[in-house]
Amino acid sequence: MSERVPVLKLGQVLLVSIQVDLEDQIVLDLQDDLAERIVSTGATGVVIDITALEIVDSFVGRMLANTAAISRMLDAETVVVGMRPAVAITLVELGLSLGGVRTALTLEKGLALLERDRTVRTGRP
Amino acid sequence: MSERVPVLKLGQVLLVSIQVDLEDQIVLDLQDDLAERIVSTGATGVVIDITALEIVDSFVGRMLANTAAISRMLDAETVVVGMRPAVAITLVELGLSLGGVRTALTLEKGLALLERDRTVRTGRP
Amino acid sequence: MTGPRAVEDEQTVPIGSNDDVVRARQTVRTYAQQCGLSLVDQTKLVTAASELARNTLVYGGGGRMRCATVRNGARVGVHAVFEDNGPGIPDLDLALTDGWTSGSGMGLGLSGARRLVDEFALHSEPGSGTKVSVTKWAR
Amino acid sequence: MTGPRAVEDEQTVPIGSNDDVVRARQTVRTYAQQCGLSLVDQTKLVTAASELARNTLVYGGGGRMRCATVRNGARVGVHAVFEDNGPGIPDLDLALTDGWTSGSGMGLGLSGARRLVDEFALHSEPGSGTKVSVTKWAR
Numbered sequence: 251m252s253e254r255v256p257v258l259k260l261g262q263v264l265l266v267s268i269q270v271d272l273e274d275q276i277v278l279d280l281q282d283d284l285a286e287r288i289v290s291t292g293a294t295g296v297v298i299d300i301t302a303l304e305i306v307d308s309f310v311g312r313m314l315a316n317t318a319a320i321s322r323m324l325d326a327e328t329v330v331v332g333m334r335p336a337v338a339i340t341l342v343e344l345g346l347s348l349g350g351v352r353t354a355l356t357l358e359k360g361l362a363l364l365e366r367d368r369t370v371r372t373g374r375p
Numbered sequence: 376m377s378e379r380v381p382v383l384k385l386g387q388v389l390l391v392s393i394q395v396d397l398e399d400q401i402v403l404d405l406q407d408d409l410a411e412r413i414v415s416t417g418a419t420g421v422v423i424d425i426t427a428l429e430i431v432d433s434f435v436g437r438m439l440a441n442t443a444a445i446s447r448m449l450d451a452e453t454v455v456v457g458m459r460p461a462v463a464i465t466l467v468e469l470g471l472s473l474g475g476v477r478t479a480l481t482l483e484k485g486l487a488l489l490e491r492d493r494t495v496r497t498g499r500p
Numbered sequence: 501m502t503g504p505r506a507v508e509d510e511q512t513v514p515i516g517s518n519d520d521v522v523r524a525r526q527t528v529r530t531y532a533q534q535c536g537l538s539l540v541d542q543t544k545l546v547t548a549a550s551e552l553a554r555n556t557l558v559y560g561g562g563g564r565m566r567c568a569t570v571r572n573g574a575r576v577g578v579h580a581v582f583e584d585n586g587p588g589i590p591d592l593d594l595a596l597t598d599g600w601t602s603g604s605g606m607g608l609g610l611s612g613a614r615r616l617v618d619e620f621a622l623h624s625e626p627g628s629g630t631k632v633s634v635t636k637w638a639r
Numbered sequence: 640m641t642g643p644r645a646v647e648d649e650q651t652v653p654i655g656s657n658d659d660v661v662r663a664r665q666t667v668r669t670y671a672q673q674c675g676l677s678l679v680d681q682t683k684l685v686t687a688a689s690e691l692a693r694n695t696l697v698y699g700g701g702g703r704m705r706c707a708t709v710r711n712g713a714r715v716g717v718h719a720v721f722e723d724n725g726p727g728i729p730d731l732d733l734a735l736t737d738g739w740t741s742g743s744g745m746g747l748g749l750s751g752a753r754r755l756v757d758e759f760a761l762h763s764e765p766g767s768g769t770k771v772s773v774t775k776w777a778r
């Protein structure tokens with residue numbers, strides 16, 4: 251139960267890659283860890299890579315939405331990358347469309363999106 | 376009960392640093408004072424430093440959102456700085472994501488953000 | 501609506517912890533793959549199972565899932581039943597309303613799971629537990 | 640779901656003014672620290688208490704908070720009860736709906752507080768007051 255999902259720092263961006271089917275407590279811990287790390291590192295972006303996730307249920311979906319909202323309040327932007335088509339189809343049918351969550355197809359595109367954002371916000375590259 | 380939170384003026388910016396757990400009436404007075412001072416000083420920015428705040432409940436959260444909206448109508452931009460990670464996590468769970476409120480991690484970053492803004496808006500540094 | 505059926509290879513997964521919810525998802529996925537459900541249908545069924553297993557744990561105070569292959573003539577599908585002896589659900593219609601939760605969830609588990617499967621049945625007696633059965637057929 | 644419990648060190652804070660709401664928050668924080676709640680859990684519990692204490696004052700016309708340490712086997716937590724003899728709540732489901740307020744609040748106090756704690760109970764009889772109990776366990 252002391253298992254935790256690793257959070258990497260890549261320049262100004264925190265990167266989380268979810269590799270396995272996570273139990274609920276680990277999902278909650280990840281949300282809290284990310285908030286902590288945004289503040290301690292001053293990161294301006296968060297990328298959550300869910301390429302490996304076979305399903306996203308309402309619990310994980312809520313974590314993604316909450317993390318986007320929390321990081322925004324801490325002045326960082328969150329992008330979820332790698333969502334599978336079947337997962338997107340299922341989430342909509344479940345009733346969760348993750349309106350407040352930005353997405354990109356790949357890690358590269360997600361990082362580029364955050365980079366573009368930062369340039370716009372700070373006025374420098 | 377005649378206690379009031381001090382509002383400092385720093386160039387074009389009004390600075391409020393909330394240092395203690397405030398009772399509701401003082402929170403409301405602060406909101407009114409800020410509106411008054413924006414108009415009387417012609418300030419273009421407001422920074423509310425909540426570094427010392429251990430919690431932000433829906434009452435204080437609403438004051439922050441209202442102050443952002445009021446100052447915008449008076450042509451000043453509000454930035455909330457120093458929100459703790461645990462406070463951001465709690466606000467989102469409470470159901471308040473402060474969509475209209477700009478945030479920065481530190482006072483320096485908040486002031487820099489307002490400065491940048493002013494340059495963009497006025498076209499001069 | 502549902503004709504004679506054969507239920508095969510039944511397996512029971514106890515649900516008493518967050519880990520068990522993960523195990524329940526994985527068990528359902530294995531059945532879904534063996535029955536030849538499409539990738540999208542597998543994803544829908546496993547997601548529904550995840551919601552229902554979590555409810556069994558959180559609201560039912562723990563219980564079990566029974567999973568099986570089901571046949572009806574030439575059709576094959578996966579059948580899963582989630583049971584607990586918890587407090588039950590006083591108002592089924594309310595519980596099936598999108599967004600309604602008695603706890604801190606999103607209130608999409610029951611209503612969403614119902615949309616994700618082909619057959620859905622919910623039985624609950626206040627005081628004597630809850631039973632939710634779902635079936636998803638291969639196309 | 641909830642086994643035998645021991646309640647210890649109970650303390651009562653009267654709630655009759657805005658100052659008392661501040662005192663209620665501080666009291667709950669002290670208990671939360673003593674019980675070893677994590678910083679995030681302390682913050683969640685104190686925020687919930689703040690919402691509930693304000694309701695006791697604003698809608699209940701004043702009342703009291705009782706706060707205590709609670710034990711259940713090896714688990715330890717904080718239990719807080721907010722009580723008033725005010726007008727009560729005619730429709731509990733409505734009052735628990737996100738965004739619903741009969742006054743000028745944001746309508747997030749009750750629903751939000753429920754999400755922030757581990758156990759939440761709301762009792763109210765129109766005409767004879769309101770009682771809200773919450774518990775948060777150390778992990």
Ligand SMILES: Nc1ncnc2c1ncn2[C@@H]1O[C@H](COP(=O)(O)OP(=O)(O)O)[C@@H](O)[C@H]1O
Nearest residue numbers: 555559560595601602605606607608609610630
């Ligand atoms: N197994 C169960 N036992 C008792 N109550 C349940 C059970 N499953 C669901 N419920 C009730 O139905 C409500 C709605 O469930 P659901 O739609 O899954 O949303 P959520 O899980 O987000 O609360 C729950 O909040 C709970 O009150």
Ligand SMILES: Nc1ncnc2c1ncn2[C@@H]1O[C@H](COP(=O)(O)OP(=O)(O)O)[C@@H](O)[C@H]1O
Nearest residue numbers: 694698699734740741744745746747748749769
């Ligand atoms: N102690 C109480 N006594 C009477 N009514 C209450 C009490 N607490 C809450 N309520 C009712 O429930 C409604 C919703 O409460 P809440 O979710 O805290 O939102 P808000 O405080 O913003 O109105 C209140 O507007 C009020 O009508």
